[in-house]
Structures are given as C-alpha cells and as structure tokens.
Amino acid sequence: MSATDIGVAVVGAGMAGRAHCAGYRAAPTLFDPPLPPIRYRAVVDADADVAADAAGRYGYERPGTDWRELLEDDDVSVVSVVVANHLHREMVEALLAAGKHVLCEKPLAASLEDAEAMVAAAASHPGLVAGTGFVYRRQPAVAAIRDLVAGELGEVSHFNGRYWCDYARSPETPMAWRYKGGQGTGALADIGSHLIDLAEFVCGPMTRVGGAAFTTKVTERAVPIGTTYGHAKAELSDVIEPVENDDVATFTAHFASGAVGTFSVSRIAPGHANSMAFDLLAENGAAKWDMDRPAELSVLRDPRGDGLDGYNQVLVGPSLPYLKGGVPMDFPGVSFGVGDLFGFQARAFLEQVAGIEGLPPVAGFADGVRDLTIIDAVRRSAEQGGAVVDVAR
Numbered sequence: 001m002s003a004t005d006i007g008v009a010v011v012g013a014g015m016a017g018r019a020h021c022a023g024y025r026a027a028p029t030l031f032d033p034p035l036p037p038i039r040y041r042a043v044v045d046a047d048a049d050v051a052a053d054a055a056g057r058y059g060y061e062r063p064g065t066d067w068r069e070l071l072e073d074d075d076v077s078v079v080s081v082v083v084a085n086h087l088h089r090e091m092v093e094a095l096l097a098a099g100k101h102v103l104c105e106k107p108l109a110a111s112l113e114d115a116e117a118m119v120a121a122a123a124s125h126p127g128l129v130a131g132t133g134f135v136y137r138r139q140p141a142v143a144a145i146r147d148l149v150a151g152e153l154g155e156v157s158h159f160n161g162r163y164w165c166d167y168a169r170s171p172e173t174p175m176a177w178r179y180k181g182g183q184g185t186g187a188l189a190d191i192g193s194h195l196i197d198l199a200e201f202v203c204g205p206m207t208r209v210g211g212a213a214f215t216t217k218v219t220e221r222a223v224p225i226g227t228t229y230g231h232a233k234a235e236l237s238d239v240i241e242p243v244e245n246d247d248v249a250t251f252t253a254h255f256a257s258g259a260v261g262t263f264s265v266s267r268i269a270p271g272h273a274n275s276m277a278f279d280l281l282a283e284n285g286a287a288k289w290d291m292d293r294p295a296e297l298s299v300l301r302d303p304r305g306d307g308l309d310g311y312n313q314v315l316v317g318p319s320l321p322y323l324k325g326g327v328p329m330d331f332p333g334v335s336f337g338v339g340d341l342f343g344f345q346a347r348a349f350l351e352q353v354a355g356i357e358g359l360p361p362v363a364g365f366a367d368g369v370r371d372l373t374i375i376d377a378v379r380r381s382a383e384q385g386g387a388v389v390d391v392a393r
C-alpha cells in the first residue's frame, strides 16, 4: 500500500452491497479533482458464492466470508457495511476500533439504542469518517428543490411525501431479516427512513409527529431454502414464521419552520415497484418530484393568479447538482439512474477520507440517529393511538 492509496472493502454483497461495490468503482471516474489511487481490496459476504460473484464482477481483489479478517488488514482503510440492520452495530464498532472509515447503510441500526452507541463509538474516533447511506440526498432533482426552498420558494407550508413499494406484496416473498423486529422496523424503517431523511433534508427539522398508524397484511411467510438476498423469490420451505413489523405506516409531522407534513409508506403497494415522491407547497410556489421519473422535477414559481399559472416540467441536466462531471455524458436530456447515486455517494465519502473538499459530505451517524429518533417517535405515536409526540425523547 502506498501512503496515499485508499483500500476499499464492502461487507454484504446482497442487493445494496452490489450498489456499493459498483459505486466505489465509479467514484474515481467522476468529478474533479482526482482522487488518490483507490484499491479494491475485498468483498465479504456470509455466503461464499455471493462474495465470489460480486468480487469477480466488480473487480475486487479477494472475496471473503469473515468480516473480522478486515480488522487486521492494513490494506483496507474504508469499509461499507451493507448487511441486515441488526448486524450493523457490532461490525461498525469493531471496524472503527480497528481504525477503518465506515460507510454504514440506513437505517443506521435496528434500534435507536444501537444507533446511539454507534454515534458514541464514532465520536471516540474523530479522525475517522463515519457515514450513513442516505443515498437519495444525491438525487439532482431533490438537491435542486432543496436549493429552491432555501431561495425563491420561501417558507414551506406543507410537505406531502410517500414511499410505496411492492416488494412484500406477495405472500410468496420469503421470510427475511426485513420482516423481523417490532412495529416501526418494517416498511417505516426500511424505506420510510429515506423519505424522513429527505423531508428534513429539504424542510429542516421535525419537532412533533402524530396520527401514526401501522398495518400488517401479510402476517406470516415461509422461510426460504438456501440463501436469498434483496427481495428475490426463492424456493420455500415448510417452516412458516410470523411477520413482526409493518407493511404500511402513515403519520403526520410538524416542522420547526411551521410547516406540516403528511407521510405514507408501504411495501405492499400494487403497481409501485420503488416509488418515492413528494409535493412541496411553499410561500412563493411549489415543487414536486417522483422517483418513477427521477430525471424530472416540476416547479411552480411565483404564481400570479391570472389563470395562466402551472407547473414547469424541468428535465434534470448538467446545470443542476451532481450531473456535471457526474455521468459519462453530462449533456442535457441524458439521464441517469439510482446506480449513479451510489457513485456520487462513494465519491463524496472517499473525498472526505482523502481530505478533499468537493461534493457535499455524506450524511453522518448523527443523521442516522436523527432518522431513528423520528421513527421511534412515530412508533410511540402509533402505540398511543396516534397521539402527538415530541421527536426528541
């Protein structure tokens, strides 16, 4: 290892782990100035075949099955933790103690208590970068709307957001770690965590939540035969286990700015494979964004009330955040996808590790705890029949 090399490893090579593997691969090809040489050291997965496949595909030097081997590996200085949420804390604490920079997937942990312990661990290693994978902050349209809110749109009155998916709609989808944990750790933590982060990213801090309600429609699932990852179908065993958490979660919120929010999250929404969207209504106009059409945003600016007001459809291009230098052809109308966002995120994280000032930094562990604090408040609201509860504990 040269003094300036950055050696990267990814732990967990399932659905999101592969996006991290690819993101680090893309990172040196994006933006300026150049990164130090990036060395693709290891992909670790409990399933040896999964690790070998990902390491081979994305050009990492070696696959592995034991993440603890990374602790002693001086060639590795950056590790993405991309495994089930309940595994995050142990890995992150050990990796930080071993001197590794850590980018941990969202939600930061399976519980608020674990996440708070992880923040404390990161605080005791101030020289290390500890990031949370809120990758949708890197959507060019979302970043542009955030800028509009800080500028000409003025005070927000209402944020109305949804994240609807259908990955859990079929009772044939196998039992997995996602369906374990109490209410609030299901759809709300899995996908609602992104929506909550975006709401605060755009509108500032929430102070109270209320009206929370959960429902679980697919109450049991069969355990798969063999390994599965992501939301893949699999051969099912005769072993049936209860689903422990929410398929659907809804709630309202108050923001410190005086805005209010309405939120709905579902993992059983027919016709919505991966559909996050929000409307934002503000003093001097409005904006909306829908991940089904990620390279567009709609903006209403300074309505005159003369019967000719309407939303402009804006196609995302290089004049908006991230696109210039962020995709191989940064030309108006040339689109991008979620995979690119993982490249932007990896690039930002590596810049922080290298001490380069470039992209906005990745969300920190404090942002991960913040998100879980809101999720915990939503859970408490639901437990109290929808009562309004303060976000802070």
Ligand SMILES: NC(=O)c1ccc[n+]([C@@H]2O[C@H](COP(=O)([O-])OP(=O)(O)OC[C@H]3O[C@@H](n4cnc5c(N)ncnc54)[C@H](O)[C@@H]3O)[C@@H](O)[C@H]2O)c1
Pocket: 011, 012, 013, 014, 015, 016, 017, 044, 045, 046, 047, 050, 065, 067, 082, 083, 084, 085, 087, 105, 106, 107, 133, 134, 135, 190, 227, 228, 229, 230, 231
């Ligand atoms: N940012 C996003 O858009 C996004 C999308 C999906 C998932 N995620 C997050 O990423 C994390 C992983 O989710 P996923 O959907 O990729 O899960 P997954 O089930 O698809 O993959 C998890 C992988 O971890 C492996 N694994 C299990 N135990 C391990 C261990 N001890 N050591 C090493 N590997 C181990 C499994 O074999 C599996 O391949 C979760 O925290 C999830 O919330 C984020």
